[in-house]
Amino acid sequence: MADEGEGFEYETPKIPARTAFRRFWPLTKGLRKWLLVVWLCTVLAALAETEAILLFGDLTDHALQQGSLAAFWSPAVKWLGIAVAGALVAYAGNSLAAWATERFVMRLREHVFDHVQQLPPHFFQRHRQGDLLSRLTGDVEAIETMVVSGLVGAASAAFSALFYAVAAFWLRWDLAAATFVLAPLFWLAARRFSGSLKDVSREGRVADGAITSVVEESLGNIVLTQAYDRRDAERRRLREEANAWFRASVRSTRLNEAYEQLVQVIETVCVLAVIGIGAWEISTGRMTLGQLLAFAAFLGYLYPPVRGLAQLGLTVTAATAGAERLIEILDVRPSVTDPRHRAETGRPDGTVEVRDVSFRYPGAETTALEDLSFSVSPGELVIVTGPSGAGKSTVSKLLLRFYDPDRGEVLLDGVPLRDFPLARLREYVTLLPQETLVLHDTVRANIACGRPGASDQAIEEAAKAADAHDFVLRLPDGYDTRVDPHSARLSGGQLQRLAIARAILRDAPVLVLDEPTTGLDALAARRVVKPLRRLMAGRTTIMITHDLNLAPDADRVLVVDRGRIVETGRHDELLARGGAYARLHRSQNNAVLDTGELRMPLWEERRTPAPGYPYEYGQGQGQGQGQGYGNGYAYGHEAYAQTPPAAHTSAVHAPAAHTPLAPAHVPSYGGAGHVPSALPDGRPAGP
Numbered sequence: 001m002a003d004e005g006e007g008f009e010y011e012t013p014k015i016p017a018r019t020a021f022r023r024f025w026p027l028t029k030g031l032r033k034w035l036l037v038v039w040l041c042t043v044l045a046a047l048a049e050t051e052a053i054l055l056f057g058d059l060t061d062h063a064l065q066q067g068s069l070a071a072f073w074s075p076a077v078k079w080l081g082i083a084v085a086g087a088l089v090a091y092a093g094n095s096l097a098a099w100a101t102e103r104f105v106m107r108l109r110e111h112v113f114d115h116v117q118q119l120p121p122h123f124f125q126r127h128r129q130g131d132l133l134s135r136l137t138g139d140v141e142a143i144e145t146m147v148v149s150g151l152v153g154a155a156s157a158a159f160s161a162l163f164y165a166v167a168a169f170w171l172r173w174d175l176a177a178a179t180f181v182l183a184p185l186f187w188l189a190a191r192r193f194s195g196s197l198k199d200v201s202r203e204g205r206v207a208d209g210a211i212t213s214v215v216e217e218s219l220g221n222i223v224l225t226q227a228y229d230r231r232d233a234e235r236r237r238l239r240e241e242a243n244a245w246f247r248a249s250v251r252s253t254r255l256n257e258a259y260e261q262l263v264q265v266i267e268t269v270c271v272l273a274v275i276g277i278g279a280w281e282i283s284t285g286r287m288t289l290g291q292l293l294a295f296a297a298f299l300g301y302l303y304p305p306v307r308g309l310a311q312l313g314l315t316v317t318a319a320t321a322g323a324e325r326l327i328e329i330l331d332v333r334p335s336v337t338d339p340r341h342r343a344e345t346g347r348p349d350g351t352v353e354v355r356d357v358s359f360r361y362p363g364a365e366t367t368a369l370e371d372l373s374f375s376v377s378p379g380e381l382v383i384v385t386g387p388s389g390a391g392k393s394t395v396s397k398l399l400l401r402f403y404d405p406d407r408g409e410v411l412l413d414g415v416p417l418r419d420f421p422l423a424r425l426r427e428y429v430t431l432l433p434q435e436t437l438v439l440h441d442t443v444r445a446n447i448a449c450g451r452p453g454a455s456d457q458a459i460e461e462a463a464k465a466a467d468a469h470d471f472v473l474r475l476p477d478g479y480d481t482r483v484d485p486h487s488a489r490l491s492g493g494q495l496q497r498l499a500i501a502r503a504i505l506r507d508a509p510v511l512v513l514d515e516p517t518t519g520l521d522a523l524a525a526r527r528v529v530k531p532l533r534r535l536m537a538g539r540t541t542i543m544i545t546h547d548l549n550l551a552p553d554a555d556r557v558l559v560v561d562r563g564r565i566v567e568t569g570r571h572d573e574l575l576a577r578g579g580a581y582a583r584l585h586r587s588q589n590n591a592v593l594d595t596g597e598l599r600m601p602l603w604e605e606r607r608t609p610a611p612g613y614p615y616e617y618g619q620g621q622g623q624g625q626g627q628g629y630g631n632g633y634a635y636g637h638e639a640y641a642q643t644p645p646a647a648h649t650s651a652v653h654a655p656a657a658h659t660p661l662a663p664a665h666v667p668s669y670g671g672a673g674h675v676p677s678a679l680p681d682g683r684p685a686g687p
């Protein structure tokens, strides 16, 4: 198994061809009988060729040398019949071989792809995507040349070589023996070249992966490239990798060509030896010209398989370099697997408990989480916040069971997550990740992937609940409009609303939201709040976020720092405490103030005012001054429905001198002046 604990780069293992072959041979299961048929076709084709050669000798001696047309017809008809039968057999054999090899390639690719899809997040952070692509394409094909074509080719070549050799011996054993003395020269030549060829193939495969990576990364970063005019730098990066590939490719061609030419020379020596001995035999009357030509023809047929065997050795050696790269991936074990004894549970209520959890990423030096404990009751909203690198996203990875904790346990309805079948667990716990994940497919398919097989009506209802229906209908083909991850058709906020629709359709009892508003501008962030609320309603929600605008809604806020919970409580309690949370909140609000007018309406009042807290909150009931703001106001608006209005109606204190949002603006936002008159540390909020 690849050691994940050693560091951040994996070392490609060096593997002998035999080990690589054994590793992939099991994938030929079900194809082997067809490979046998292919081999039989090759044997039959070789038999047909042999018969044709013998008929050629017969024709030379009887029809040509004696000038007899009568002696021509019978062998000619036989020859033609054999040629047609041989052609049919060769056609069937080659077609079947192509079918079997392509099936193998598909099977191998699926096998590796399946495996890669189970690998933990850190694997993808440590491997370049382009390199993985090249392994799934070029390297997979290289293995085919070793396992399927290689094997069938070797078996066919070995049979043909043996067969023609026997035929040559049968025709003239002494002449055959003389030529066979030279046969080991082929083997020596192949041996001489194989080591260098393996090295150069390895370099070529690595360079190929690097080129794909550079192209992939560069295209992914095209905006940065163009905006900063990094074309030269990117070209240089490509050229560096391409140079490595160029050198490996030229060296490989040179080696192959040198081997080819050397073999040609050896063959010429053999043919000259045969002609020399043959001329002497004919001069002494021990051989006819027909026999000599037939013998030479056998040699002509014998050399390709002998050469092929040696060449195949080289091909297999080169393919081993690809096999090494695939085995390296296949040896990385998924960090979590399905349990042996599955918990028999129905749909959980959604009680989540994180119990004394510690966790360190494979290969990392420090722990990401340390003795973390908290629990969430069904339907509760818990916000996990903290500074960057505190371990917030790691919590989400453990809740989704991308990893198991090193110590402690994560439980759902009292059952450890590791006892749930993975597929079932991911049905019960839905992740809404930070980056909006979009399939290259239609809008409909993008929503439906939340629940495969969902009806169109269910999809549209989910889209309506996510406030996506209207903009989807405005797309050129409505729900059948195709989108992709870099789609310019949809804004970040719209993509996020599609993701929310997908999560609504999935209807899991537990939701993990990882920074659901990060990366969105203020207006877009506001527009997703209402759909987010609909998504969270009635579900256990753990929201990981820096954005504390939703914190007043939370039943509890956990402040995580350096992998530990440093504070826990309700938003207002924590603010009143004036500790880590209050500092985080303050720093965020400073940033909010910096962004000026647009963000102001995002200021939100608490559900219950914190006594003694130096803030003064504005009201949030304003609705619908333009859609963006209307939704923004929903931040507070839906919360009001659940809490007595009196609790939310602190006076608006938004003096013009304190804020870029002058009083004149306040009414235009529906009176929602959530404007602090002073910062928590007592400084005035305005300039």
Ligand SMILES: Nc1ncnc2c1ncn2[C@@H]1O[C@H](COP(=O)(O)OP(=O)(O)OP(=O)(O)O)[C@@H](O)[C@H]1O
Binding pocket: 121, 122, 125, 361, 362, 363, 364, 367, 368, 386, 387, 388, 389, 390, 391, 392, 393, 394, 395
């Ligand atoms: N794949 C990884 N391998 C090793 N260490 C990692 C890996 N991913 C995260 N870490 C480390 O674990 C710690 C917690 O990371 P995490 O991503 O959970 O932080 P976070 O609070 O979500 O940060 P941010 O708010 O910036 O997203 C950090 O020190 C980080 O460097």
